[in-house]
Amino acid sequence: MQSAPEPYVVLRQSALMLKCSDLEPVLHDLRLRLDPSAADGVPVHLNLLYPFTTRLTFEQDDELNAVVREFGRFQLEFKETAWFGTNSVYLPPTDPTVLTNLVTRIQEIFPESPAFAAVPERAVPHVTIGKRAPLDDLRAAEAEVLQQLPVVQRCTTVELWSGPPPGTGPWRRHRTFALGE
16 A cells, blocks of 8 residues: 655745846846856845745735835946855945835835845845855856946836745746836
């Protein structure tokens, strides 16, 4: 007699992120090699709230949509790179004030969701170039990106994405919230 298969659990995570389409030409190929989230299908982005809720009510969706729409569109400039230790290189926005203001407004609806990252010492606004890759590869990617800066990112949408832990399977976009519409 064959036994029943063992049950399994797929732990899903989610993120509320700012889509960074203007940085995609600069970072796409590098991220495919150096950032596990890119291999999972996540485009170039800046996390606003991560981890985020996996259970969004209709009321929360309406509130979030209103906050993002009322906040309006904005631009971010990226002129330099920075590091978290020696295993993660990223782009910090020149002036993160507008992001802090947006996240503060969103956290009024979702106070339990951490701003910018799950790891407190990395909770600064940033766009990841690469992480958990050989240091020489990260340094080469940094040098390549620095040659293409500055980049101005026009911020027009906030997106809700979810998937299994990064690097373990595909993520998908569930919802797009338009800034300023």
